[in-house]
Amino acid sequence: MYSLYDYSNMFADKVRADTYIRALESLITPESVIVDLGAGSGLFSLIACKLGARKVYAIEPSNCIQAGKTLAKDCGFGDRIDWIQNDSRKIQLKEQADIILSDIRGILPLIDNNIEVIADAKNRFLKNGGHILPIVDTLHIALVENSKLHQKCLSPWKNRNYGLELQFLSERHANYWCSVRPKQKHLVSKAEKWAAIDYASVKDPNFSNTVTLTAERSASVHGFYLWFDTEIAPGIGFSGGPGKIRPSVYGCAFFPWPEPVEMKAGDEVSVHVEASLIAGEYIWLWNTSGFSSSESGKEAFSFTQSSFQSEVTALAQLRKRAHSHVPKLSDDGALQSAVLHLMDGDRDLEVITRKLMAKYPERFSKFEEGLAFVGNISEEFSH
Ligand SMILES: C[S@@+](CC[C@H](N)C(=O)[O-])C[C@H]1O[C@@H](n2cnc3c(N)ncnc32)[C@H](O)[C@@H]1O
Incomplete structure:
Protein backbone atom coordinates (compact mmCIF):
# COMPACT_ATOMS: atom_id res chain seq x y z
CA MET A 1 0.00 0.00 0.00
CA TYR A 2 1.53 3.30 -1.08
CA SER A 3 1.23 6.62 0.79
CA LEU A 4 0.58 10.04 -0.76
CA TYR A 5 4.28 10.70 -0.30
CA ASP A 6 5.14 7.59 -2.35
CA TYR A 7 2.88 8.71 -5.20
CA SER A 8 4.48 12.16 -5.18
CA ASN A 9 7.90 10.53 -5.39
CA MET A 10 6.77 8.43 -8.35
CA PHE A 11 5.61 11.62 -10.04
CA ALA A 12 8.90 13.32 -9.17
CA ASP A 13 10.79 10.65 -11.09
CA LYS A 14 11.38 12.80 -14.16
CA VAL A 15 12.34 10.00 -16.54
CA ARG A 16 9.18 8.02 -15.76
CA ALA A 17 6.77 10.99 -15.58
CA ASP A 18 8.13 12.75 -18.70
CA THR A 19 7.88 9.53 -20.72
CA TYR A 20 4.30 8.82 -19.68
CA ILE A 21 3.35 12.44 -20.35
CA ARG A 22 4.97 12.41 -23.80
CA ALA A 23 3.10 9.19 -24.56
CA LEU A 24 -0.21 10.79 -23.54
CA GLU A 25 0.62 13.96 -25.50
CA SER A 26 1.19 11.89 -28.63
CA LEU A 27 -2.24 10.22 -28.42
CA ILE A 28 -4.75 12.47 -26.65
CA THR A 29 -7.33 14.36 -28.70
CA PRO A 30 -10.27 16.52 -27.48
CA GLU A 31 -12.52 13.44 -27.88
CA SER A 32 -10.32 11.10 -25.87
CA VAL A 33 -11.71 9.03 -23.03
CA ILE A 34 -8.96 7.77 -20.73
CA VAL A 35 -8.83 5.06 -18.10
CA ASP A 36 -6.14 5.75 -15.51
CA LEU A 37 -5.76 2.21 -14.17
CA GLY A 38 -4.17 2.22 -10.72
CA ALA A 39 -4.43 6.01 -10.54
CA GLY A 40 -2.85 6.45 -7.08
CA SER A 41 -3.37 10.09 -6.18
CA GLY A 42 -4.47 10.77 -9.74
CA LEU A 43 -1.59 12.84 -11.07
CA PHE A 44 -1.70 11.23 -14.54
CA SER A 45 -5.47 11.78 -14.59
CA LEU A 46 -4.85 15.49 -14.05
CA ILE A 47 -2.22 15.50 -16.80
CA ALA A 48 -4.65 13.78 -19.17
CA CYS A 49 -7.19 16.58 -18.52
CA LYS A 50 -4.52 19.23 -18.97
CA LEU A 51 -3.69 17.67 -22.34
CA GLY A 52 -7.34 18.04 -23.34
CA ALA A 53 -8.94 14.64 -22.71
CA ARG A 54 -12.75 14.81 -22.72
CA LYS A 55 -13.19 12.35 -19.85
CA VAL A 56 -11.00 10.39 -17.44
CA TYR A 57 -11.95 7.38 -15.31
CA ALA A 58 -9.44 7.20 -12.45
CA ILE A 59 -9.54 3.77 -10.79
CA GLU A 60 -7.68 3.08 -7.59
CA PRO A 61 -8.58 0.98 -4.53
CA SER A 62 -6.54 2.92 -1.96
CA ASN A 63 -7.76 5.94 0.01
CA CYS A 64 -5.13 8.13 -1.69
CA ILE A 65 -7.52 8.47 -4.62
CA GLN A 66 -9.47 10.90 -2.40
CA ALA A 67 -6.55 13.35 -2.71
CA GLY A 68 -7.09 13.26 -6.48
CA LYS A 69 -10.62 14.63 -6.06
CA THR A 70 -9.32 17.67 -4.19
CA LEU A 71 -6.49 18.19 -6.65
CA ALA A 72 -8.92 17.96 -9.58
CA LYS A 73 -11.09 20.69 -8.04
CA ASP A 74 -8.03 22.85 -7.42
CA CYS A 75 -6.94 22.40 -11.04
CA GLY A 76 -10.43 23.04 -12.42
CA PHE A 77 -10.89 19.49 -13.81
CA GLY A 78 -13.49 18.35 -11.27
CA ASP A 79 -16.23 17.62 -13.81
CA ARG A 80 -14.02 15.68 -16.26
CA ILE A 81 -12.74 12.97 -13.94
CA ASP A 82 -14.78 10.13 -12.41
CA TRP A 83 -12.98 8.87 -9.32
CA ILE A 84 -13.66 5.18 -8.71
CA GLN A 85 -12.25 3.79 -5.48
CA ASN A 86 -12.21 0.07 -6.18
CA ASP A 87 -10.33 -2.79 -7.75
CA SER A 88 -10.74 -2.39 -11.51
CA ARG A 89 -11.83 -6.04 -11.82
CA LYS A 90 -14.90 -5.36 -9.69
CA ILE A 91 -16.33 -2.40 -11.58
CA GLN A 92 -18.17 -1.53 -14.78
CA LEU A 93 -17.66 1.71 -16.74
CA LYS A 94 -20.37 3.81 -18.42
CA GLU A 95 -18.41 3.94 -21.65
CA GLN A 96 -15.35 2.42 -23.28
CA ALA A 97 -12.03 4.24 -23.47
CA ASP A 98 -9.69 5.29 -26.26
CA ILE A 99 -6.66 4.93 -24.00
CA ILE A 100 -5.92 2.81 -20.96
CA LEU A 101 -2.89 4.04 -19.06
CA SER A 102 -1.30 2.01 -16.29
CA ASP A 103 1.84 1.59 -14.28
CA ILE A 104 1.01 -1.13 -11.81
CA ARG A 105 4.49 -2.59 -11.86
CA GLY A 106 6.82 -3.04 -8.93
CA ILE A 107 10.58 -3.37 -9.36
CA LEU A 108 9.67 -5.74 -12.18
CA PRO A 109 6.43 -5.78 -14.18
CA LEU A 110 5.63 -9.31 -12.98
CA ILE A 111 4.07 -8.59 -9.63
CA ASP A 112 0.82 -9.65 -7.95
CA ASN A 113 -2.04 -10.06 -10.45
CA ASN A 114 -1.02 -7.16 -12.69
CA ILE A 115 -1.12 -9.17 -15.94
CA GLU A 116 -4.68 -10.31 -15.17
CA VAL A 117 -5.69 -6.78 -14.11
CA ILE A 118 -4.44 -5.21 -17.34
CA ALA A 119 -5.86 -7.99 -19.55
CA ASP A 120 -9.24 -7.62 -17.85
CA ALA A 121 -9.22 -3.82 -18.29
CA LYS A 122 -8.23 -4.18 -21.95
CA ASN A 123 -11.03 -6.68 -22.63
CA ARG A 124 -13.81 -4.73 -20.89
CA PHE A 125 -12.84 -1.04 -20.98
CA LEU A 126 -10.98 -0.49 -24.26
CA LYS A 127 -12.65 0.47 -27.56
CA ASN A 128 -11.71 -1.54 -30.65
CA GLY A 129 -8.60 0.12 -32.00
CA GLY A 130 -7.89 1.85 -28.67
CA HIS A 131 -4.43 2.22 -27.14
CA ILE A 132 -3.11 0.32 -24.16
CA LEU A 133 -0.19 2.06 -22.46
CA PRO A 134 2.43 0.71 -21.98
CA ILE A 135 2.59 -1.25 -25.23
CA VAL A 136 5.34 -3.64 -24.23
CA GLN A 317 -0.29 -23.86 8.04
CA LEU A 318 0.20 -25.74 4.77
CA ARG A 319 -1.97 -28.64 5.93
CA LYS A 320 -4.88 -26.23 6.32
CA ARG A 321 -4.79 -25.74 2.53
CA ALA A 322 -4.89 -29.43 1.64
CA HIS A 323 -7.98 -30.62 -0.24
CA SER A 324 -8.57 -33.26 2.44
CA HIS A 325 -8.51 -30.77 5.34
CA VAL A 326 -11.84 -30.47 7.15
CA PRO A 327 -11.85 -26.93 8.58
CA LYS A 328 -13.57 -25.94 11.79
CA LEU A 329 -13.92 -22.28 12.80
CA SER A 330 -11.41 -20.97 15.35
CA ASP A 331 -12.63 -18.65 18.16
CA ASP A 332 -11.72 -15.63 16.04
CA GLY A 333 -13.37 -17.18 12.99
CA ALA A 334 -16.59 -17.69 14.99
CA LEU A 335 -16.48 -14.07 16.11
CA GLN A 336 -16.03 -12.77 12.56
CA SER A 337 -18.78 -15.05 11.32
CA ALA A 338 -21.13 -13.66 14.00
CA VAL A 339 -20.41 -10.10 12.85
CA LEU A 340 -20.94 -11.00 9.19
CA HIS A 341 -24.31 -12.54 10.03
CA LEU A 342 -25.34 -9.44 11.98
CA MET A 343 -24.53 -7.21 8.98
CA ASP A 344 -27.94 -7.70 7.39
CA GLY A 345 -28.60 -4.17 6.16
CA ASP A 346 -30.86 -3.26 9.14
CA ARG A 347 -28.54 -2.86 12.12
CA ASP A 348 -25.97 -0.10 12.63
CA LEU A 349 -22.48 -0.80 13.97
CA GLU A 350 -23.42 0.18 17.51
CA VAL A 351 -26.22 -2.40 17.61
CA ILE A 352 -23.99 -5.05 16.04
CA THR A 353 -21.21 -4.34 18.55
CA ARG A 354 -23.55 -4.50 21.55
CA LYS A 355 -25.06 -7.78 20.32
CA LEU A 356 -21.60 -9.23 19.74
CA MET A 357 -20.40 -8.18 23.19
CA ALA A 358 -23.50 -9.70 24.79
CA LYS A 359 -22.79 -13.00 23.02
CA TYR A 360 -19.03 -12.98 23.75
CA PRO A 361 -18.76 -10.99 27.02
CA GLU A 362 -15.23 -12.21 27.77
CA ARG A 363 -13.77 -11.08 24.40
CA PHE A 364 -13.79 -7.24 24.68
CA SER A 365 -13.19 -5.22 27.81
CA LYS A 366 -14.54 -1.94 26.35
CA PHE A 367 -17.22 -0.97 23.84
CA GLU A 368 -14.57 0.88 21.76
CA GLU A 369 -12.56 -2.33 21.33
CA GLY A 370 -15.62 -4.19 20.08
CA LEU A 371 -16.53 -1.32 17.75
CA ALA A 372 -13.02 -1.27 16.28
CA PHE A 373 -13.25 -5.02 15.61
CA VAL A 374 -16.67 -4.69 13.97
CA GLY A 375 -15.58 -1.55 12.09
CA ASN A 376 -12.69 -3.41 10.46
CA ILE A 377 -15.03 -6.11 9.21
CA SER A 378 -17.56 -3.52 8.05
CA GLU A 379 -14.88 -1.60 6.13
CA GLU A 380 -13.83 -4.74 4.30
CA PHE A 381 -17.13 -6.45 3.62
CA SER A 382 -19.97 -3.92 3.59
CA HIS A 383 -21.34 -1.50 1.01
C1 LIG B 1 2.91 2.04 -9.00
S1 LIG B 1 1.39 2.72 -8.48
C2 LIG B 1 1.14 3.94 -9.73
C3 LIG B 1 0.28 5.09 -9.30
C4 LIG B 1 0.04 6.17 -10.35
N1 LIG B 1 -0.62 5.66 -11.52
C5 LIG B 1 1.34 6.79 -10.79
O1 LIG B 1 1.82 6.43 -11.85
O2 LIG B 1 1.89 7.60 -10.05
C6 LIG B 1 0.27 1.43 -8.93
C7 LIG B 1 -1.14 1.60 -8.40
O3 LIG B 1 -1.96 0.61 -8.98
C8 LIG B 1 -2.98 0.29 -8.05
N2 LIG B 1 -3.61 -0.97 -8.42
C9 LIG B 1 -3.06 -2.21 -8.37
N3 LIG B 1 -3.98 -3.14 -8.75
C10 LIG B 1 -5.11 -2.47 -9.07
C11 LIG B 1 -6.40 -2.85 -9.53
N4 LIG B 1 -6.70 -4.12 -9.74
N5 LIG B 1 -7.32 -1.89 -9.76
C12 LIG B 1 -7.02 -0.59 -9.56
N6 LIG B 1 -5.82 -0.16 -9.12
C13 LIG B 1 -4.87 -1.09 -8.88
C14 LIG B 1 -2.22 0.26 -6.72
O4 LIG B 1 -3.09 0.44 -5.61
C15 LIG B 1 -1.26 1.42 -6.89
O5 LIG B 1 -1.79 2.60 -6.35
Missing part, protein backbone atom coordinates in the same frame (compact mmCIF):
# COMPACT_ATOMS: atom_id res chain seq x y z
CA ASP A 137 7.79 -4.29 -21.39
CA THR A 138 10.91 -6.23 -22.38
CA LEU A 139 12.88 -7.95 -19.63
CA HIS A 140 16.65 -8.22 -20.02
CA ILE A 141 19.18 -10.32 -18.18
CA ALA A 142 22.96 -9.99 -17.77
CA LEU A 143 25.72 -11.56 -15.65
CA VAL A 144 27.11 -9.32 -12.91
CA GLU A 145 30.07 -8.88 -10.62
CA ASN A 146 29.02 -7.17 -7.41
CA SER A 147 30.66 -8.69 -4.35
CA LYS A 148 29.39 -6.02 -1.94
CA LEU A 149 25.77 -6.60 -2.92
CA HIS A 150 26.23 -10.37 -2.95
CA GLN A 151 27.55 -10.32 0.59
CA LYS A 152 24.81 -7.95 1.69
CA CYS A 153 22.13 -10.23 0.24
CA LEU A 154 23.46 -13.53 1.56
CA SER A 155 24.81 -12.37 4.93
CA PRO A 156 23.49 -8.91 5.79
CA TRP A 157 25.34 -9.01 9.10
CA LYS A 158 28.60 -9.23 7.06
CA ASN A 159 31.36 -10.42 9.36
CA ARG A 160 29.52 -9.42 12.53
CA ASN A 161 27.80 -12.71 13.27
CA TYR A 162 28.40 -12.40 17.03
CA GLY A 163 29.84 -15.90 17.07
CA LEU A 164 26.59 -17.47 15.87
CA GLU A 165 26.36 -20.20 13.22
CA LEU A 166 24.09 -18.53 10.64
CA GLN A 167 24.67 -20.68 7.54
CA PHE A 168 20.99 -21.73 7.52
CA LEU A 169 20.01 -18.09 6.95
CA SER A 170 22.59 -17.51 4.21
CA GLU A 171 21.23 -20.54 2.36
CA ARG A 172 17.70 -19.15 2.58
CA HIS A 173 18.88 -15.68 1.52
CA ALA A 174 20.44 -17.13 -1.64
CA ASN A 175 16.85 -17.75 -2.73
CA TYR A 176 15.73 -14.12 -2.49
CA TRP A 177 16.20 -11.61 -5.22
CA CYS A 178 16.67 -8.00 -4.19
CA SER A 179 16.50 -4.55 -5.71
CA VAL A 180 19.64 -2.72 -6.86
CA ARG A 181 20.61 0.46 -8.69
CA PRO A 182 22.41 -1.14 -11.63
CA LYS A 183 25.69 0.23 -12.95
CA GLN A 184 27.32 -0.56 -16.28
CA LYS A 185 30.58 -1.49 -14.55
CA HIS A 186 28.82 -4.40 -12.75
CA LEU A 187 27.97 -6.15 -16.03
CA VAL A 188 30.12 -9.10 -17.10
CA SER A 189 28.07 -10.13 -20.15
CA LYS A 190 25.94 -8.42 -22.77
CA ALA A 191 22.28 -8.10 -21.84
CA GLU A 192 20.01 -10.67 -23.50
CA LYS A 193 16.24 -10.62 -23.78
CA TRP A 194 14.52 -12.96 -21.33
CA ALA A 195 10.84 -12.14 -22.00
CA ALA A 196 8.49 -9.55 -23.46
CA ILE A 197 5.08 -8.62 -22.10
CA ASP A 198 2.92 -7.39 -24.95
CA TYR A 199 0.03 -5.80 -23.06
CA ALA A 200 -2.40 -5.88 -25.99
CA SER A 201 -2.26 -9.68 -26.21
CA VAL A 202 -0.89 -11.05 -22.92
CA LYS A 203 -3.12 -13.59 -21.17
CA ASP A 204 -0.78 -16.01 -19.43
CA PRO A 205 0.87 -14.44 -16.36
CA ASN A 206 3.58 -17.13 -16.28
CA PHE A 207 6.88 -16.57 -18.07
CA SER A 208 9.79 -18.93 -18.58
CA ASN A 209 12.89 -18.88 -20.77
CA THR A 210 16.46 -20.16 -20.95
CA VAL A 211 19.16 -17.72 -22.00
CA THR A 212 22.84 -18.29 -22.72
CA LEU A 213 25.09 -15.55 -21.34
CA THR A 214 28.75 -15.18 -22.34
CA ALA A 215 31.32 -13.50 -20.09
CA GLU A 216 33.08 -10.64 -21.86
CA ARG A 217 35.87 -10.31 -19.26
CA SER A 218 37.47 -12.22 -16.40
CA ALA A 219 35.43 -11.74 -13.26
CA SER A 220 34.02 -13.27 -10.11
CA VAL A 221 30.40 -13.56 -11.15
CA HIS A 222 27.84 -13.23 -8.35
CA GLY A 223 24.57 -13.80 -10.22
CA PHE A 224 22.58 -11.78 -12.72
CA TYR A 225 20.47 -8.64 -13.05
CA LEU A 226 16.99 -8.66 -14.53
CA TRP A 227 15.35 -5.36 -15.51
CA PHE A 228 12.78 -4.07 -17.93
CA ASP A 229 12.75 -1.60 -20.79
CA THR A 230 9.40 -0.23 -21.79
CA GLU A 231 7.74 1.22 -24.86
CA ILE A 232 4.82 3.25 -23.52
CA ALA A 233 3.51 4.59 -26.83
CA PRO A 234 4.95 4.09 -30.33
CA GLY A 235 8.61 5.15 -30.18
CA ILE A 236 8.35 6.53 -26.62
CA GLY A 237 9.88 4.64 -23.70
CA PHE A 238 12.80 4.22 -21.33
CA SER A 239 15.22 1.60 -20.10
CA GLY A 240 15.41 0.48 -16.49
CA GLY A 241 18.86 -1.03 -17.08
CA PRO A 242 22.25 0.40 -16.21
CA GLY A 243 22.70 3.79 -17.83
CA LYS A 244 22.63 7.48 -17.06
CA ILE A 245 19.03 8.10 -18.01
CA ARG A 246 16.88 5.63 -16.15
CA PRO A 247 13.86 6.00 -13.90
CA SER A 248 14.72 5.96 -10.23
CA VAL A 249 11.56 4.38 -8.85
CA TYR A 250 11.86 0.85 -10.22
CA GLY A 251 15.38 -0.38 -9.48
CA CYS A 252 16.51 -3.64 -11.06
CA ALA A 253 16.43 -7.16 -9.64
CA PHE A 254 19.61 -8.90 -8.51
CA PHE A 255 19.33 -12.70 -8.54
CA PRO A 256 22.29 -13.94 -6.50
CA TRP A 257 24.08 -17.25 -6.92
CA PRO A 258 24.86 -19.13 -3.71
CA GLU A 259 28.57 -18.53 -4.28
CA PRO A 260 30.72 -16.52 -6.71
CA VAL A 261 31.95 -18.26 -9.87
CA GLU A 262 35.28 -17.38 -11.50
CA MET A 263 34.80 -16.84 -15.23
CA LYS A 264 37.00 -15.81 -18.13
CA ALA A 265 36.05 -13.99 -21.34
CA GLY A 266 34.21 -16.42 -23.61
CA ASP A 267 32.89 -18.67 -20.79
CA GLU A 268 29.21 -19.40 -21.20
CA VAL A 269 26.45 -20.08 -18.70
CA SER A 270 22.91 -21.22 -19.29
CA VAL A 271 20.35 -19.44 -17.13
CA HIS A 272 16.79 -20.75 -16.93
CA VAL A 273 14.37 -18.33 -15.24
CA GLU A 274 10.71 -19.01 -14.50
CA ALA A 275 8.15 -16.65 -12.99
CA SER A 276 5.00 -18.54 -11.93
CA LEU A 277 1.97 -16.84 -10.45
CA ILE A 278 0.63 -18.89 -7.57
CA ALA A 279 -2.28 -17.62 -5.47
CA GLY A 280 -1.60 -14.01 -6.48
CA GLU A 281 2.16 -14.10 -5.81
CA TYR A 282 5.06 -14.77 -8.13
CA ILE A 283 7.39 -17.64 -7.34
CA TRP A 284 10.73 -17.14 -9.11
CA LEU A 285 12.93 -20.06 -10.03
CA TRP A 286 16.44 -19.64 -11.46
CA ASN A 287 18.61 -22.57 -12.52
CA THR A 288 22.13 -21.86 -13.70
CA SER A 289 24.72 -24.19 -15.18
CA GLY A 290 28.07 -23.74 -16.88
CA PHE A 291 31.80 -23.98 -16.31
CA SER A 292 34.00 -21.91 -14.03
CA SER A 293 37.59 -21.16 -15.04
CA SER A 294 40.39 -21.70 -12.55
CA GLU A 295 44.16 -22.25 -12.64
CA SER A 296 43.55 -25.98 -12.87
CA GLY A 297 41.13 -25.68 -15.81
CA LYS A 298 37.37 -25.73 -16.24
CA GLU A 299 34.99 -27.03 -13.63
CA ALA A 300 31.27 -27.62 -14.11
CA PHE A 301 28.86 -25.87 -11.74
CA SER A 302 25.11 -25.84 -11.42
CA PHE A 303 22.73 -24.02 -9.06
CA THR A 304 19.00 -24.48 -8.53
CA GLN A 305 17.33 -21.60 -6.69
CA SER A 306 13.79 -20.52 -6.04
CA SER A 307 12.06 -17.81 -4.06
CA PHE A 308 9.89 -20.64 -2.72
CA GLN A 309 12.91 -21.95 -0.85
CA SER A 310 13.40 -18.62 0.86
CA GLU A 311 10.04 -19.06 2.59
CA VAL A 312 9.99 -20.62 6.01
CA THR A 313 6.78 -22.59 5.71
CA ALA A 314 5.04 -23.99 8.72
CA LEU A 315 3.71 -27.44 7.91
CA ALA A 316 0.68 -26.91 10.14
